[in-house]
């Protein structure tokens with residue numbers, strides 16, 4: 001016959017008081033809605049007081065209380081003193097964290113009965129609603145890249161929206177952002193960035209120095225009482241995209257030479273994706289005979305050869321050059337140098353020849369058969385040797 005409406009309880013109660021007292025006790029005060037609301041803080045532990053209920057019974061009867069089945073979800077969350085009517089957090093605690101959204105409330109029934117009638121006798125039921133009250137918890141930064149690579153930014157650009165999470169409700173979850181600039185690579189006196197107080201938009205406020213790397217601490221603070229905050233350190237670096245050479249391979253031909261101070265070989269060029277200055281260097285060349293050196297202008301990309309470039313020693317060189325734009329990986333290009341032929345004077349294999357010539361030798365006798373001249377030059381016209 002449960003649940004009874006309070007009015008019905010009142011009626012029954014007056015009847016029962018007047019007669020034999022076999023009916024159930026009646027909760028007081030008589031809530032018009034048949035329910036009562038209490039609040040408890042989130043994550044309250046066992047024993048935390050929730051509220052007190054009382055039922056009015058006949059003077060000669062002992063009134064006892066119980067909690068209806070709370071269901072699987074909230075089993076053990078609340079208990080009631082069987083003779084005191086004190087509702088408290090049960091052995092399982094209110095193990096919940098209020099998460100963003102509507103305040104959470106848990107509804108359950110408590111009942112009152114006469115000890116004499118037993119647990120299965122007539123009982124009256126009161127609907128109890130426990131609202132879970134938010135406790136201020138700290139905000140936190142989640143899944144934020146602490147390295148922000150940026151490319152081609154101008155004053156006023158929003159680099160990123162940096163937000164923290166706060167699982168609380170209302171003011172406990174209302175966040176404000178601020179930043180503190182740790183490093184000022186340009187020697188700037190003012191901050192190079194600003195963060196929007198409410199949106200977390202990180203904006204560039206000053207032109208950034210080339211090859212920059214800035215360190216910032218970003219803080220999110222809630223408006224709880226007391227307020228709580230979380231901080232994250234963020235590094236903003238010039239994007240490490242390597243510059244791109246206008247050619248992967250430069251094929252050039254150069255005429256051989258001896259002991260030249262500097263001969264322009266080729267002018268390599270690589271472009272960075274922003275205005276970053278590109279720096280060139282030579283990694284290696286092969287083959288690498290003595291007396292030959294290659295250099296490249298670190299800012300110009302002008303590649304020079306110095307020393308002796310002899311086609312007859314090596315006719316082809318491979319030179320590896322690289323370019324980088326401050327932070328990040330360099331890129332490489334190859335210069336293939338073909339050495340062109342220059343007609344050089346033929347050389348005798350010995351600078352001095354001598355032979356004994358016997359007296360009375362016939363005229364016209366070839367007195368020394370191994371006088372030889374060689375010409376290492378390439379092609380017919382350059383390597384033809386004419387004896388005279």
Ligand SMILES: *[C@@H]1O[C@H](CO)[C@@H](O)[C@H](O)[C@H]1NC(C)=O
Pocket residue numbers: 012022023024117121122
């Ligand atoms: C419960 O109350 C009804 C009247 O309200 C009564 O007739 C009945 O006997 C009671 N039952 C018990 C077990 O007390």
Ligand SMILES: *[C@@H]1O[C@H](CO)[C@@H](O)[C@H](O)[C@H]1NC(C)=O
Pocket residue numbers: 182217231232233
């Ligand atoms: C951020 O960097 C500063 C200075 O290096 C350091 O004192 C601070 O502990 C760092 N904060 C965090 C949240 O890592």
Ligand SMILES: *[C@@H]1O[C@H](CO)[C@@H](O)[C@H](O)[C@H]1NC(C)=O
Pocket residue numbers: 258259291307308
């Ligand atoms: C000039 O070249 C010769 C070989 O061709 C070499 O022995 C000599 O060291 C070179 N001198 C200089 C100054 O490079």
Ligand SMILES: *[C@@H]1O[C@H](CO)[C@@H](O)[C@H](O)[C@H]1NC(C)=O
Pocket residue numbers: 264265266267302
């Ligand atoms: C490289 O550029 C410089 C300066 O403009 C020029 O003097 C030189 O001849 C160039 N070299 C080549 C191989 O084009």
Ligand SMILES: *[C@@H]1O[C@H](CO)[C@@H](O)[C@H](O)[C@H]1NC(C)=O
Pocket residue numbers: 292293294295
């Ligand atoms: C080549 O020239 C550069 C620049 O002058 C010098 O630093 C380097 O030692 C030279 N290398 C060789 C192998 O002579």
Ligand SMILES: [Ca+2]
Pocket residue numbers: 042097098134135136137167168169172
């Ligand atoms: Ca909370």
Ligand SMILES: [Ca+2]
Pocket residue numbers: 136137138139166167168172173222224228
């Ligand atoms: Ca909070």
